[in-house]
Amino acid sequence: xxxxxxxxxxxxxxxxxxxxxxxxxxxxxxxxxxxxxxxxxxxxxxxxxxxxxxxxxxxxxxxxxxxxxxxxxxxxxxxxxxxxxxxxxxxxxxxxxxxxxxxxxxxxxxxxxxxxxxxxxxxxxxxxxxxxxxxxxxxxxxxxxxxxxxxxxxxxxxxxxxxxxxxxxxxxxxxxxxxxxxxxxxxxxxxxxxxxxxxxxxxxxxxxxxxxxxxxxxxxxxxxxxxxxx
Amino acid sequence: xxxxxxxxxxxxxxxxxxxxxxxxxxxxxxxxxxxxxxxxxxxxxxxxxxxxxxxxxxxxxxxxxxxxxxxxxxxxxxxxxxxxxxxxxxxxxxxxxxxxxxxxxxxxxxxxxxxxxxxxxxxxxxxxxxxxxxxxxxxxxxxxxxxxxxxxxxxxxxxxxxxxxxxxxxxxxxxxxxxxxxxxxxxxxxxxxxxxxxxxxxxxxxxxxxxxxxxxxxxxxxxxxxxxxxxxxxxxxxxxxxxxxxxxxxxxxxxxxxxxxxxxxxxxxxxxxxxxxxxxxxxxxxxxxxxxxxxxxxxxxxxxxxxxxxxxxxxxxxxxxxxxxxxxxxxxxxxxxxxxxxxxxxxxxxxxxxxxxxxxxxxxxxxxxxxxxxxxxxxxxxxxxxxxxxxxxxxxxxxxxxxxxxxxx
Numbered sequence: 001x002x003x004x005x006x007x008x009x010x011x012x013x014x015x016x017x018x019x020x021x022x023x024x025x026x027x028x029x030x031x032x033x034x035x036x037x038x039x040x041x042x043x044x045x046x047x048x049x050x051x052x053x054x055x056x057x058x059x060x061x062x063x064x065x066x067x068x069x070x071x072x073x074x075x076x077x078x079x080x081x082x083x084x085x086x087x088x089x090x091x092x093x094x095x096x097x098x099x100x101x102x103x104x105x106x107x108x109x110x111x112x113x114x115x116x117x118x119x120x121x122x123x124x125x126x127x128x129x130x131x132x133x134x135x136x137x138x139x140x141x142x143x144x145x146x147x148x149x150x151x152x153x154x155x156x157x158x159x160x161x162x163x164x165x166x167x168x169x170x171x172x173x174x175x176x177x178x179x180x181x182x183x184x185x186x187x188x189x190x191x192x193x194x195x196x197x198x199x200x201x202x203x204x205x206x207x208x209x210x211x212x213x214x215x216x217x218x219x220x221x222x223x224x225x226x227x228x229x230x
Numbered sequence: 231x232x233x234x235x236x237x238x239x240x241x242x243x244x245x246x247x248x249x250x251x252x253x254x255x256x257x258x259x260x261x262x263x264x265x266x267x268x269x270x271x272x273x274x275x276x277x278x279x280x281x282x283x284x285x286x287x288x289x290x291x292x293x294x295x296x297x298x299x300x301x302x303x304x305x306x307x308x309x310x311x312x313x314x315x316x317x318x319x320x321x322x323x324x325x326x327x328x329x330x331x332x333x334x335x336x337x338x339x340x341x342x343x344x345x346x347x348x349x350x351x352x353x354x355x356x357x358x359x360x361x362x363x364x365x366x367x368x369x370x371x372x373x374x375x376x377x378x379x380x381x382x383x384x385x386x387x388x389x390x391x392x393x394x395x396x397x398x399x400x401x402x403x404x405x406x407x408x409x410x411x412x413x414x415x416x417x418x419x420x421x422x423x424x425x426x427x428x429x430x431x432x433x434x435x436x437x438x439x440x441x442x443x444x445x446x447x448x449x450x451x452x453x454x455x456x457x458x459x460x461x462x463x464x465x466x467x468x469x470x471x472x473x474x475x476x477x478x479x480x481x482x483x484x485x486x487x488x489x490x491x492x493x494x495x496x497x498x499x500x501x502x503x504x505x506x507x508x509x510x511x512x513x514x515x516x517x518x519x520x521x522x523x524x525x526x527x528x529x530x531x532x533x534x535x536x537x538x539x540x541x542x543x544x545x546x547x548x549x550x551x552x553x554x555x556x557x558x559x560x561x562x563x564x565x566x567x568x569x570x571x572x573x574x575x576x577x578x579x580x581x582x583x584x585x586x587x588x589x590x591x592x593x594x595x596x597x598x599x600x601x602x603x604x605x606x607x608x609x610x611x612x613x614x615x616x617x618x619x620x621x622x623x624x625x626x627x628x629x630x631x632x633x634x635x636x637x638x639x
Contacts, residue, residue: 076539112536
């Protein structure tokens with residue numbers, strides 16, 4: 001079944017006097033359980049495509065479907081609900097809430113989802129163990145390394161078992177060993193829970209983990225290949 | 231503790247100095263409001279009690295229409311038995327009968343127009359502070375005696391001393407010529423020149439004879455002890471009046487409309503100043519919350535991308551403000567309450583206050599009146615305006631787009 005479908009997406013940004021085509025008639029289908037890497041040089045359109053798929057940004061034209069539901073025409077509130085229930089995000093800069101501890105950062109999403117307190121706490125501890133952060137649950141982001149913060153961000157993204165995880169340069173701020181650890185974690189989640197992963201990156205090592213590699217240039221898909229993952 | 235509450239609380243203390251400054255502004259204004267409002271209410275209560283207990287009383291029984299047109303003929307029949315029967319019923323209050331007339335008072339050298347009150351010597355000090363203001367001589371004793379007490383200013387004007395005789399000339403109840411010779415037995419000094427110049431008292435029995443009152447009078451004065459419960463007492467007194475006799479029971483507000491107006495005027499100007507104070511605090515909160523929202527734009531982008539709606543985000547900002555406002559309210563009300571409580575025991579005075587106080591027949595020290603109302607009304611209004619001030623930053627968040635917000639530094 002198709003997890004994500006993009007049909008003829010266009011998005012143009014204005015930069016000074018110049019119009020930049022971030023997405024230029026992009027169409028792509030991604031199946032459930034897919035592990036897709038979007039690769040492109042800076043400004044190639046991968047983050048814009050990821051944002052459009054995640055409902056963070058609206059395309060100028062074209063259609064986006066998540067689990068067969070069209071989302072590009074949804075209201076702000078409906079998009080927020082979609083992100084809350086169905087999509088997990090992992091960002092380059094971790095983007096944890098600085099005043100909350102690791103456990104509270106993970107619990108926060110569940111609190112918004114209305115998960116009862118006891119269940120929330122148990123799930124948060126469980127997922128922290130799963131990402132290898134058992135014992136660090138009461139640390140705030142400032143007291144953790146980049147790799148640990150990114151693991152918390154991943155835990156936050158997957159704690160509610162979303163069908164789709166969107167990751168934008170998730171390893172950009174990590175050393176190679178931590179980056180490998182993170183990608184292995186992604187693959188494990190993909191294999192065990194059939195979670196669909198779409199990862200925007202220009203890191204070749206990250207690409208080597210992908211089952212499908214989509215290359216973009218100047219807002220267009222220029223190559224789309226299946227590959228044997230690492 | 232709820233996670234959203236925890237988040238709001240910790241967000242507040244990211245910039246502790248700024249939060250304390252804003253909370254401090256709220257706390258200080260709340261303290262000030264508690265003290266000023268308590269002092270104001272204490273003053274009003276004192277003004278009312280002093281004015282009413284000085285002479286007017288909290289309730290008066292009069293002939294209908296007398297309050298608007300004080301004619302000698304508008305009388306309450308058999309006023310002394312009526313006062314006695316009310317005295318028997320109203321054991322917790324004080325009751326005395328009075329009659330009022332106007333006369334020309336003459337000494338050997340001079341004459342002046344004055345108000346003459348016929349009072350029951352035995353009961354007058356229960357409803358009036360005037361007997362206690364006698365500076366020379368004594369108050370009236372015998373209900374039938376041809377005696378008079380006058381104010382110090384009138385005594386000076388008439389150039390009379392204790393023991394001198396004064397001649398009273400006026401019109402009786404039936405319009406006939408009324409005259410009497412009375413002996414000056416006491417001179418009072420209320421400190422209010424107008425009062426001391428124009429008011430005199432003679433025994434009610436003598437008044438009734440001189441002015442041909444035929445047992446009637448003009449007012450039954452009731453001192454309730456305080457203004458609380460006057461409305462209930464008014465209806466009770468109404469039910470105790472003799473059947474078949476048309477009489478009116480007026481409360482202090484009807485008897486002294488100027489008093490209420492003076493209080494309202496004073497209240498309006500004071501509340502205008504309080505309003506300015508509250509608005510200044512609200513702008514301080516607006517500034518703090520706007521800055522706080524602007525510097526967290528990136529973070530708000532994150533939580534929006536995680537699925538928080540702009541509405542919930544706005545509520546988070548309002549919750550932060552509410553916590554800060556509640557902190558200001560509690561600390562301000564507590565410190566203001568303690569400060570006011572101290573002054574309510576020891577009194578409060580400032581230079582030049584004595585003159586002002588004397589003008590309103592008040593003591594030279596004021597005692598603030600602490601009550602739940604005075605403790606909470608000012609801080610409550612500050613709290614409401616604090617929340618209103620945070621509405622703008624909260625509403626700004628409704629326009630926030632996750633991607634644009636996350637691009638903010």
